[in-house]
Amino acid sequence: MPALKVAVVDGQGGGIGRLIVEKLRQELGEEVTIMGLGTNAVATSVMLRAGANEGASGENVVVQCASKVDVIAGSVAIIAANSFLGELTTRMAEAIASSPAVKVLLPINRYGIEIAGALDEPLPLQVExxxxxxxxVYDNFGRV
Incomplete structure (x- = not known):
């Protein structure tokens, strides 16, 4: 069975992406291919050090990779244009939101987005x- 491809998208300092990559690696080991897609080089490098298999930075990378992965993970901000202090462009947000990949997003309320029903829990619990x-998704991957 081919490996599940997970893109973790983050910006600014890459701290949320780092947590996601570390926890995915702990839980699924080498059973998944993790791509650290950063809005900047710092975020990408942090995700690579945390265990991502591949990493790249910038708008074109996110736009091109969004449709080539099975799962996209990050904060809800990755589908909001101009989040991360403007680092996440409109093209990035559109590519992520339009991707056929399953989007698993953290309901972090930092960008003026309130998600009804989401529990306000500490970040480590949200990442778990x-x-x-x-x-x-992995357990059902490849089943028809």
Missing amino acids: DLVRRIRK
């Missing part, structure tokens, strides 16, 4: 839930 959801 995100990884559990990706595990479910």
Whole structure:
């Protein structure tokens, strides 16, 4: 069975992406291919050090890779144009939102986006839930 491809998208300092990559690697080991897609080189490098198989930075990378992965993970900000202090462009947000990949997003309320029903839990707990959801996708991956 081919490996599940997960793109982790983050910007600014890459801290959320780092947590996601570390937890995915702990939970799924080498059973998944993790791509660290950063809006900048710092975020990408942090995700690579955390265990991403591949990493690249910038608008074109996100736009091109969004449709080539099975799962996209990050904060809800990755589908909001001009988030991350403007680092996440309109083209990036559109490519992610339009991708056929399953999007598993953290309901972080930093960019004026309130998600009804989302629990306001500490980031590590939110990341654990995100990884559990990706595990479910992995467990059903390749089944017709």
